Amino acid sequence: MAQVGTAQIKAEFLLPIGTAPAFTPDDDAAEGSSSHVRGPAPSEEQRDGRSTGPERVKLTKAQKKAQSGSNKGRRFGKVRDELDLCYQVAAGGMCNFGDQCRNNHDIAAYLAAKPADLTFPTPEEVKTMPLPGASAMEVDGATDPKTTCPLFAELGECRYGFRCRFLGAHLHNNDAGTPELVKNEERMAFAATDCVEANRLSNHAQKLLRTKKYPFPVATAYQKEVEAADAANAKPKPKPVVSENAVVVSEPDQDMDAVAVPGPTPAEPAPPSSSTDEIVEKRTGYAVAPADAPDVPTRFAEKKRLDWAGKTYLAPLTTVGNLPFRRLCISYGADITCGEMGLAKSFLGGSKEEWSLVRRHPSEKIFGVQLAGSKVPQVVSAAEALAKECGDTIDFVDLNCGCPIDLVFKTGSGSALLDNVNRLGKLVVGMSRALGEIPVTVKLRTGVKDGKNTAHKLMPRLAPEFNASCITLHGRTRQQRYSKLADWDYIKECVDAVRAREADEDLPRIPIFGGGDCFSSQDYWARVDHSGVDGIMVARGALIKPWIFTEIKEHREWDISARERLEGIRKYAEYGLTHFGTDTAGVNSARRYLCEALSFQYRYVPIGLLEHLPGRINDRAPAFRGRDELETLLASGDSRDWVRISEMFLGPAPEAWSFTPKHKSNAYESQG
Known part of the structure; x- marks a missing residue:
């Protein structure tokens, strides 16, 4: 009989007891709620293990505390060329600063000192390439005419020009022997509509936001209406009730059903x-x-209808849910994608980093932006800015009412809104007005505290009273985090409550998605049938096995081979280069996020090694070896092995560069 919490590995793949690491992956730590405390270094024997499991050494309370939480002290400095060439000159243009520019303008000198070109493997080469360090390596000479630049191949030009680490793919010498950049005009024309990322904030808009001169007519008018409504609805504060013993009895909390959104x-x-x-x-x-x-809001009936029944939905994922990862999931069958959670305050400050979260690739057929915030003027203004700057390329905006981390919760944002329905209602109504035809969706948890679920009262109100167009419910409370399994029976109760009100009041049907512990096609479809949801928002399952969307679409469990998994890693590296850049800095940004992805993917246990199917997301496996050397490498929890894998596609990592996982418990190297 299978032991609860243990992945049952076939005997022939098990490693001797004692070779497993002394810690397990911490999904709560991925939320970044704990301070960084350096844990004890693993032994050499532990480093030889390939996965975590029940045979792990029993830790003291102090060791457990040291290994829990997230690495908040992570630093990923930019890696640059020793001789930095001006970006404008590198792209074949003229520098606006002339002689005052701090960077080098001598192309010949730069090429003489430039690191040698890298090579990038094709899908066919991945099928036979040897293990780490054999493909994307530096070649003899500064440029390699046989190399392939992913950015040039996709767009028909490389904006990094002479700085590109795959320069040989788009460089030739003219009749005078002078190096020149090459452009593929035919490819550029095609890429303009099918490949170019959308939602880049203009310099003018960024300046207005930073100087607080950006106009917000809808948000300003809405705030005045809310203030007037609050004043009209204000009631005199009742005098405290005093008992015979002179003990002051506070006014009881207002019941959720009695709370009304002022207007x-x-x-x-x-x-x-x-x-x-x-x-x-x-x-x-x-x-x-x-x-x-x-000067009036769009009718709710005029909002774009979300016909999402039967579609697969990739959850917004902080840090790891970037554009390259979303493209990877789309290649496996994801239908709906949402950018990483962005803070309303940072959007209004014109933060370059925050606005980069709304970038959309043309392959994202249904794309949304997730907002977090608690102050009505800020959130509604941020929604208005998104509508103005990106309205044609955003399909929905999601209000985060589920984030459990302390940093967000203590500001009244995220899951804190579940206990402040009055404010939540103002936020959703205001966002709906500011966004015009763009629908507002809401993502929430079952409640804040264990044993005090509130979603069944809130969810039936979100559409008819607050104008929400879709609801996603994660089947855990804020207090639970990932400590218990998601409650799908309660998700069913909430879905039934929404559908009952829709039937009673003849309201239009809105899509409802559930979430929690979905790790296989069998999980997905069984929970859809049981709960009545229109689909499941997949989060951790997609991080560990992005091909879960193929399994869902094809109603099967995929015993994916190590080479097929390696092809997925190659795709991620390619998408990372086209997004972050092909110069030295871009290559190492792509490397950093590839290692972030591998910090989850190593936890996948191939189903061909399991005694019982399907695999479960919370099961931990004992130390095991794979069916071949590559499968064993892909199961390594040592962050140094993730860097080695990245070198197969992105060349040798710089000597001064190292990777520290977000989870302290997710890599042996990070503990030492």
Whole structure:
């Protein structure tokens, strides 16, 4: 009989007891809630193990504390060329700063000192390439005409020009013997619509945001209405009730069902009707006016309808849910993608890093942006800025009401909104107005504290009263984090509550997605059938095995081979180069995020090694070897092995560069 929490590995693949590491992956730590405490170094025997498991050494309380949490002290400095060439000159242009430019303008001198070209393997080469260090290595000479530049191959030009580490792919000497950059005009014309990333914030808009001069007419008007409604609805504070023993009894908490979202003075009563517009008007206090009026909100019925039933949904994932990872999941069958959580305050500050989170690749057919915040003016203003700057290339905006980390929770954002329905309602109604036709979706947890689920009361209100167009429910409370399995019975209860209200009031049906512990096609479809959700938002399952979307689409469990997994890693490296860049700095940014992805993927246990199917996400395997050397390497929890794997595609890592995983418990090297 299978032991609970243990992946049952076939006997022929087990390693001797004592070779497994003395720690297990910490998914709570991925949220970044704990301070960095350096843990004890593993022994050489532990470093030889390839996975975690029940045979791990029993730790003291102090050791467990030292190994828990996230590595907050991580530093990934930019790696540059020794002789830095001006970017404008490198791209074949003229420098705007002329002689005052701090960078080198001598192309010949730069090429003489430039690191040698890297080579990037093709899918066919991946099938037979030897293990680490044999493909994307430096070649003899500065340039290699046989190399392939992923950016040039996709876009028809390389914006890094002479700085590119794959320069030979787009360089030739003219009749005078002078090196010149090559462009593929035919490819450029095709790439303009099919390959170029969208949602780049203009310099003008960024300047207005940073100087606080960006106009927010909708958000400003909405805030005035909310303030007027708050003043109109304000009640005199009741005098405290004093008992006979002179003990002051505080006023009881207001029940969730009694909380109403304040708004401006309601419009004149309309004739009875069951239309969505009039229901929204009645419950929010906002009169619905013709769509062509510039100073009124878009009718809720005019919002883009989300027909998401049966579609696969990749969750927004902090740090690892970047554009290259989303492209990888799309290649495996993901239908809906959402950018990493962005803070409303940072969007309004014109943060280059925050606005980079909304970048969208044309392969993302349904793409959304996730916002986090608690202050109504900030969140509504951020939504308005997103609508103005990216309105044509964003399909939805998601309000994060589920993030459990202390940094977010203590500001009243994320899952803290579950206990402040009044504010949550103001946020969703305001975002809906500011976004026009763009739908607002809401992601939440079952509640804040264990034993006090509240989602069944909140979810039926989100669409008819607050104008939400889709709901996603993670089946855990904020307090639980990942310590217990998701409660799919409760998710079913919440879905039933929403559908009951829709039926009673003849409301349009909105999509509802569940989430939690989905790790196989069998998990996915069984939970969809049981709970009645339209689909499941996949998070950790996609991090550990991005090909889960293929399994879901094809209703099968895929015993993926090590070479097929390596091809997925090659794709990630390629997408990373086209996103982060092909110069020295871009190559090492791609390396950093590839290692972040491998810090999850090493936890996959090939199903061909398991005694019982399907695998379960929370099971931990004893130390094992793979069916071949590559499969064993891909199961290594040593972060140095992840760097070795990256070198197969991105060349040797710089001597001064090292990778520290986000989870302290996720790599042997990070403990030492």
